[in-house]
Amino acid sequence: MTAKELLTARIDGDLKRAAAAKAAEQGETVTDVLVRALTVYIQGVAPAPAQAVYTPPSAVHAPAGSPGSPPGRVPFRSPEPCPHPKARVHKNFCGNCGTHVG
Secondary structure (H helix, E strand, O other), rough: OOOOOOOOOOHHHHHHHHHHHHHHHOOOOOOHHHHHHHHHHHHHOOOOOOOOOOHHHHHHHOOOOOOOOOOOOOOOOOOOOOOOHHHHEEEEEEEEOOOEOO
């Protein structure tokens, strides 16, 4: 077994809180749940069908960047090259396209 490594992931806040609450009810951590899910994913075993599918609130809006989408919502990757505007760069990541610019 190899040494454990830190993983950073961006997940919807409501999904994270719901997962943490359910994991706590079962005496687990979110890390335990994620490790189990990744193991199943790698092994190619289909998980049991879920009773309900979680739909984050943001999924009910129009796609990012289209008319009707909430203000300030931009596509994660734009089809044209991004100029990485200085005002949108935070901690060496461009808020427009999500790429590392450091």
